[in-house]
Amino acid sequence: MPVLRALSKVAKQALLAPACGCQPLTVAIRNISFSPRQVTSGSDASFHSVSFSETDHPKVLITGGLGQLGVGLAKLLRKRFGKNNVILSDIRKPPSNVFHSGPFIYSDILDYKNLREIVVNNRITWLVHYSALLSAVGEANVPLARAVNITGLHNILDIAAEHGLRLFVPSTIGAFGPTSPRNPTPDLCVQRPRTIYGVSKVHAELMGEYYHHRYGLDFRCLRYPGIISADSQPGGGTTDYAVQIFHDAIKTGKFECNLKPDTRLPMMYIDDCLRATLEVMEAPVETLSMRTYNINAMSFTPEELANEVQKQLPDLQVTYEIDSVRQAIADSWPMNFDDSNARNDWGWKHDYDLPELVQTMLNFIGSDSRIAQAN
Ligand SMILES: NC(=O)C1=CN([C@@H]2O[C@H](COP(=O)(O)OP(=O)(O)OC[C@H]3O[C@@H](n4cnc5c(N)ncnc54)[C@H](O)[C@@H]3O)[C@@H](O)[C@H]2O)C=CC1
Numbered sequence: 171m172p173v174l175r176a177l178s179k180v181a182k183q184a185l186l187a188p189a190c191g192c193q194p195l196t197v198a199i200r201n202i203s204f205s206p207r208q209v210t211s212g213s214d215a216s217f218h219s220v221s222f223s224e225t226d227h228p229k230v231l232i233t234g235g236l237g238q239l240g241v242g243l244a245k246l247l248r249k250r251f252g253k254n255n256v257i258l259s260d261i262r263k264p265p266s267n268v269f270h271s272g273p274f275i276y277s278d279i280l281d282y283k284n285l286r287e288i289v290v291n292n293r294i295t296w297l298v299h300y301s302a303l304l305s306a307v308g309e310a311n312v313p314l315a316r317a318v319n320i321t322g323l324h325n326i327l328d329i330a331a332e333h334g335l336r337l338f339v340p341s342t343i344g345a346f347g348p349t350s351p352r353n354p355t356p357d358l359c360v361q362r363p364r365t366i367y368g369v370s371k372v373h374a375e376l377m378g379e380y381y382h383h384r385y386g387l388d389f390r391c392l393r394y395p396g397i398i399s400a401d402s403q404p405g406g407g408t409t410d411y412a413v414q415i416f417h418d419a420i421k422t423g424k425f426e427c428n429l430k431p432d433t434r435l436p437m438m439y440i441d442d443c444l445r446a447t448l449e450v451m452e453a454p455v456e457t458l459s460m461r462t463y464n465i466n467a468m469s470f471t472p473e474e475l476a477n478e479v480q481k482q483l484p485d486l487q488v489t490y491e492i493d494s495v496r497q498a499i500a501d502s503w504p505m506n507f508d509d510s511n512a513r514n515d516w517g518w519k520h521d522y523d524l525p526e527l528v529q530t531m532l533n534f535i536g537s538d539s540r541i542a543q544a545n
């Protein structure tokens with residue numbers, strides 16, 4: 171009965187909302203235990219992101235911005251929207267080059283009040299939520315992964331709904347599990363992941379879509395494959411080997427792989443991943459038939475990657491010392507990712523296949539290490 175009473179109160183308040191949809195009416199229902207702390211009213215998608223006009227640049231906040239992906243995304247978004255319109259945030263201390271490249275702010279996503287203050291004081295209109303514990307580190311610390319990936323997400327969803335933000339939350343190939351079709355994995359299929367990381371990402375997909383339908387939140391989500399980057403280190407995932415091989419190949423000529431040689435996983439070069447993120451954030455609402463999309467570029471095994479690297483560095487020696495936790499995770503993940511909906515709906519297209527990826531990584535890391543040796 172209290173639930174019904176609360177629901178009818180919310181419905182009545184929603185009915186009192188202006189019909190034009192031009193102002194997001196904020197309904198304070200903080201006391202209702204099953205509801206978000208504060209939400210925008212209405213379920214019509216046209217309410218979305220009314221807090222900035224399409225002709226203005228968005229004001230973007232990136233959480234967890236000092237990980238493998240955030241700094242690169244900030245660089246791309248600053249090029250497009252202006253340096254001061256993109257704020258990086260994290261709980262770690264930024265290196266001086268990052269600190270001096272544009273606005274940086276401390277933000278712990280577990281601190282709701284602090285998050286709200288940042289959004290209000292900086293008039294944020296887009297939120298890119300990158301904070302997370304990845305698959306392997308998540309298994310090593312389940313309580314922390316649960317707090318950051320699930321409780322933290324709840325804070326983000328409520329803040330975004332309350333302030334009419336456009337919200338991007340990445341998901342992952344890790345949101346699928348051993349009972350999902352693995353070759354290829356479509357957007358819609360069984361999702362029963364066996365890691366806390368995967369469980370938290372399915373939860374994020376479902377909660378984001380629920381807030382979209384229930385409260386009109388402009389939620390956008392891409393399931394990233396393993397991301398490969400030269401100038402930032404991965405944060406403790408199962409696909410990390412595909413970054414490490416390049417550093418070891420150049421520095422020592424030897425690489426010990428922690429996955430079996432025939433473990434096939436979907437992968438993507440970071441430039442494609444960040445461009446996809448910007449593209450889906452800018453995609454007109456009417457092109458999005460879904461709110462969570464697979465995106466992909468290539469799929470390879472450690473052996474195929476090593477062979478491609480050896481075309482450039484024939485002396486590279488690769489050995490295999492299997493990490494049982496990571497191997498079990500990889501064996502439950504997609505081998506190939508079907509991203510046809512992203513391609514059809516908003517024109518997703520990757521630029522980098524395996525040969526271009528390898529050439530680009532070796533050029534980048536090679537020139538970096540030549541500079542380091544010269545200094
Ligand atoms: N890198 C990849 O291959 C993939 C990444 N993704 C997703 O993309 C997002 C970004 O990934 P990465 O940059 O690789 O992750 P990362 O692990 O490198 O960085 C995550 C960041 O979150 C921060 N963080 C942790 N606890 C926090 C808290 N309480 N408050 C604020 N920040 C906190 C960490 O300090 C770290 O800088 C994540 O959500 C991840 O799940 C999805 C698929 C693939």
Ligand SMILES: CC(=O)[C@H](N)C(=O)O
Nearest residue numbers: 304305342407408409
């Ligand atoms: C694919 C991912 O989500 C990440 N790189 C991980 O391996 O955990």
